[in-house]
Amino acid sequence: MSQRLRVDIVRTEAQLQEFIDLPWQLHPAHLHMPIMEETIRSWFHNSADHPGRIDLVLVRDQEGAARARSTVHTHDAFEQRLGTPTLFFGATEFADHACLETLTAWAAERGRSMGKQQLLGPVALDGQERCGVITSGFSQPTFMDQPWNPSRVPDSFEALGFERWTEGATWSVDLTRAPLRRPEAAELDARGVELVQLRRRDVDGILPEIAAAVNEAMGRQHYFTPMDEQQFAASVKDLSIMLDLEIVGLLRDRATGRIASHFICIPNISPAVREARGRMRLWDQAKLLVRNRRYRREALLLVQGTRAEHEGQGLLSMLSQEVMSRLREKGYRRLLVTFIVEENRGSSRQFERVGGAPLHGTTFYRMDLTGTREAPVVS
Numbered sequence: 001m002s003q004r005l006r007v008d009i010v011r012t013e014a015q016l017q018e019f020i021d022l023p024w025q026l027h028p029a030h031l032h033m034p035i036m037e038e039t040i041r042s043w044f045h046n047s048a049d050h051p052g053r054i055d056l057v058l059v060r061d062q063e064g065a066a067r068a069r070s071t072v073h074t075h076d077a078f079e080q081r082l083g084t085p086t087l088f089f090g091a092t093e094f095a096d097h098a099c100l101e102t103l104t105a106w107a108a109e110r111g112r113s114m115g116k117q118q119l120l121g122p123v124a125l126d127g128q129e130r131c132g133v134i135t136s137g138f139s140q141p142t143f144m145d146q147p148w149n150p151s152r153v154p155d156s157f158e159a160l161g162f163e164r165w166t167e168g169a170t171w172s173v174d175l176t177r178a179p180l181r182r183p184e185a186a187e188l189d190a191r192g193v194e195l196v197q198l199r200r201r202d203v204d205g206i207l208p209e210i211a212a213a214v215n216e217a218m219g220r221q222h223y224f225t226p227m228d229e230q231q232f233a234a235s236v237k238d239l240s241i242m243l244d245l246e247i248v249g250l251l252r253d254r255a256t257g258r259i260a261s262h263f264i265c266i267p268n269i270s271p272a273v274r275e276a277r278g279r280m281r282l283w284d285q286a287k288l289l290v291r292n293r294r295y296r297r298e299a300l301l302l303v304q305g306t307r308a309e310h311e312g313q314g315l316l317s318m319l320s321q322e323v324m325s326r327l328r329e330k331g332y333r334r335l336l337v338t339f340i341v342e343e344n345r346g347s348s349r350q351f352e353r354v355g356g357a358p359l360h361g362t363t364f365y366r367m368d369l370t371g372t373r374e375a376p377v378v379s
Contacts, residue, residue: 001100003061009108011057016044018066019056020213022138024323025092027150028316029141031140033270043071048224056091057106059099068094070122071102072110082120087111089121090131104160106136111369119367120165122147129141131337133157134207135167137360143270143300143336146170146360154363162365171337171348173356180354182325183318188251191313193260195322196250203245211261216307246330247299249323250313261306261315263323268298268336299327301337304347317350 010019019041023032043054059068070092079086089107094100124131124145131147135154142148158164189192198206249263273280298312306316324335339362340347 005062005098005102006060007102008058008060010044015058016041016056019058019069020278022058022066022069022243026093026095026146029274031141031148033146033274034142034375036273036280037278039276040091043365052352057096057103058344059102063275067096068092068099068103070328071108072107074114079329082274085114085116085119086118086120087114087116088123089119090123091147092122094153094156097152099158100156101160104162108369109360116307117368117370119162119283119369120364123364128317132166132364134170134361135361135363137170137358140359141270141274142360143268143338144171144273145338146362147270153217154321160367162367165342165366167361168341168344169348169358169362170339171356171360173324173337173351173354174333175324175335176333178324178328178354178356180321180325180328180377182322187318191315192254193251193308193315194233196259197250198245198248198250200245206250210262210264213262213307214303214305217314244296244299246326247323247332249319251319253310258307261319263300263304264302265323265327265335266302267296268300270300296330297332298334298336299332301335303338315345316329317353320350321354323370 006064007017010016019038023034032119040056044056045052054071054073056071057069058066061067070371071086071090073090074087075086078088087107087110089103092100092103102120111117111119122131122133131145133149134146136143138149138151196206206359244265244267247265249265250259252258253260262355304316304320327335335356336359337356339360
């Protein structure tokens with residue numbers, strides 16, 4: 001490498017601020033989707049509900065300027081699900097190829113010293129290990145849980161020998177043109193389910209039921225690690241203040257009383273988070289939703305799924321039609337959908353039927369650490 005680069009573990013508040021600020025120096029402000037500053041600080045102060053070790057690192061040039069950043073972390077439950085000792089990385093941003101090469105060399109050395117057999121990322125530090133890299137749609141801003149990156153990012157990962165893992169796409173649905181049909185009561189009756197009418201006072205009590213339904217529906221996906229009650233509580237901390245209850249779709253099995261299918265949306269507050277540069281707490285977000293109708297033009301689908309015993313009945317298709325109809329009635333013009341993996345055609349097909357289209361291609365990257373291939377030398 002022509003540049004002399006070094007890797008520093010973040011140990012001070014000043015270094016932490018460099019870690020937080022770096023992406024704004026690398027990316028256009030109208031495209032970059034920041035991680036909440038409060039979340040990053042919780043990683044540094046070991047107050048995050050993450051079941052493993054976390055290190056934040058910076059890559060510096062010979063003048064000492066920060067040129068790249070990443071986390072490296074462990075996640076025992078996800079590693080067991082993968083069946084391969086894995087060191088995970090995330091929140092990864094870099095100025096150029098040499099910076100990623102340096103990060104990779106450092107992470108590979110760290111991984112091997114820990115007995116890990118692969119690197120995998122970029123993934124978020126939560127129970128579901130979301131995020132990844134976008135591989136297309138670079139002119140379109142991303143949204144919550146999906147960082148934006150330029151086209152050089154996947155190019156650099158692949159030039160270093162990383163392989164794509166779990167490719168997918170985010171989706172966009174124009175609700176003003178979508179052909180929608182709400183399910184009739186007789187259709188729901190025939191399947192033994194009913195729509196749940198949520199009230200504000202019911203939300204906290206029903207969250208554990210939703211957690212169980214999400215775990216069961218998503219647990220069949222290889223990239224998803226079921227969450228225990230504590231992890232789920234952390235992932236939905238104060239979520240009840242964010243929910244527009246009319247766009248939270250739940251179908252309950254009348255016989256068992258359990259949630260059979262779920263299609264849960266929130267208003268898309270990504271533009272506000274971007275404008276605030278990630279310096280926003282959930283209560284601030286809630287105030288925005290109340291005061292500014294601008295953030296009720298788009299909705300974001302957080303999670304969707306159906307329990308195994310109810311698959312094949314078309315429940316999710318009917319529920320999505322119901323919720324998208326409600327969204328349109330309330331004035332929402334677009335539904336944004338977090339990434340759907342390629343093999344999950346059932347989930348993407350329901351959006352194709354109403355005129356939806358992929359917005360960004362997505363992927364994670366893995367690198368085998370057991371081969372004879374030498375890692376790049378760090379200057």
